[in-house]
Amino acid sequence: MSWRTPAALIPPTIAGIPAQAVSVPVAAAMLGISDxxxxxxxxxxxxxxxxxxxxxxxxxxxxxxAVGEPVGPRRG
Known part of the structure; x- marks a missing residue:
């Protein structure tokens, strides 16, 4: 059995340099939501x-x- 990192969790790169901008499908995969x-x-x-x-x-x-709201610790 082979373990692989899901593509959405791998930061996109261009020639080994982290991408500063991505397409709609890549953005959706990064956030785990639909296009x-x-x-x-x-x-x-x-x-x-x-x-x-x-x-x-x-x-x-x-x-x-920056998408979403910061979440603090849960109160018991």
């Missing part, structure tokens, strides 16, 4: 994105890190 959810977040303004000349959307990895 459609990423597009809804972009449409609502919750997630900034840029449209490339090809029409594809580009999302900064730093913006993905």
């Amino acid at each position: 459609r959810s990423i597009r809804r977040m972009i449409d609502s303004g919750a997630l900034p994105a840029r449209k490339l000349p090809t029409g594809a959307l580009s999302i900064r990895v730093a913006d993905l890190d």
Whole structure:
């Protein structure tokens, strides 16, 4: 049996350098949600994105890190 790290947990790289921006499918995989959810977040303004000349959307990895609310310790 072979153990592999899920692709969503491997930071994307370009020629060995960490990617600063990713596509919608990669962003969705990184957050563990659907492409459609990423597009809804972009449409609502919750997630900034840029449209490339090809029409594809580009999302900064730093913006993905900022998605969601910080969670503190649970109270017993």
